[in-house]
Amino acid sequence: MTSKAIRGSRIFDGETWHEASSLVLSEGRIEAIVADADIPAGAEVVDAGGGILVPGFIDLQVNGGGGVMLNDHPTVAGLRTICTAHARFGTTALLPTLITDTTETTAAVISAGQQAIKEKVPGFLGLHLEGPHLSLARKGAHDPSLIRPMDDTDLDLLLSCRDAFPAMMITVAPENVTESQVSRLADCGFIVSLGHTEASFGTARRYANAGARTVTHLYNAMSPLGHREPGMVGAALDTGGLHAGLIADGIHVHPAAMLVALRAKQGPGRIFVVTDAMSPIGTDLTSFTLNGREILRRNGRLTLADGTLAGADIDMISSVRFLHLTLGLPLEESLRMVSVYPAEASQVADRKGALEAGLDADFVLLTDDLQMKSTWIGGTCVYQA
DSSP: OEEEOOOOOOEESSSESSSSSEEEEEETTTEEEEEEEOOOTEEEEEEEOSEEEEEEEEEEOEEEEETTTTTTSSHHHHHHHHHHHHHHHEEEEEEEESOOOOOHHHHHHHHHHHHHHHTTTBBBBBEEEESSSGGEEEGTTGGGGGGGOHHHHHHHHHHHHGGGGSSEEEETTTTOOOOHHHHHHTTTTTTEESSSSEEEEEEEEHHHHOOOEEESSSSTOOOOOSSSOOHHHHHHHHHHTHHHEEOOOSSSHHHHHHHHHHHHSSSSSSSEEEEEEEETTOOOEEEEETTTTEEEETTEEOOOTTTOSSSSSHHHHHHIIIIIIIOOOHHHHHHHHHHHHHHHTTTTTTTSSSTTTTTTOOOOOOOTSOOEHHHHHHTTTEEOO
């Protein structure tokens, strides 16, 4: 198959910049980054027309997009619509996320996800099941009538489908799952995330030792950092084995709190960006429903009638701009937070997250002022601004 070379832009590979260089790809994977003078003979050359070329964005928490909520459309068509909507904003791999729902809807989403893999839906990486095994005390916008403990039937359903997806995440609260259940899920390759929980620092540490790998939307819907009881927030920052998702919209977390967390986080686990996006992304919708309740879209906020935040109204490229332009993070680190770090957290860094030989040719072309130009998944342009 003929190689393709993308030239005419600065290239950030996830670690360093390359000037006067081209990205060479073939059969959906990256071959190399080479000097423009060393483009292979016979390669199809695509002129990027300036700007920057960066690794594709990876979003591990996406509830909806393009007018579709996964809860309402647990189908291949629903998954495809969500993936397509987020590709417009640079997301090349994502975990469509099911908010707490019935057992029947969960089973339908898993079945649809398995079919989406067979159909090779562009951008579909796997699923994130956010609930129903959460804490009532920290339910947020989740329907309390659907929250419950994990039982053997739930566990068996989950264990039966893990091999179907490149990545599979589940958010749970220690209040409604056991350490043994977490260990079984982790041993089978699940990314177990702690969230929507009142867990103490010590309890969170125990569950991390049992196999939990990430924390869902840091600061939100979890026990806060206190000076005598560090809570879930303290455990997320002080436990090196935990990665943590962060909604970078300036609404869910104050910018100063973001900077504190970024300075405090112990590695090797990193803080990565999630959008927690809902159905309005990519549309002009002003409201939608979740489990029969109306969610209002006003001034960048999504809320229930009582003001409770219900997901976020932000996309990935907007998150990058917020990190870089508002928080003042270096552009390189802002980009790593939406590519390298989520790839590491979801255990797909051997396939995605950077521009290295052998990895999937997932990348984004941006203008110098961080506006979208195009999105490429597996070496194919799926969105052109």
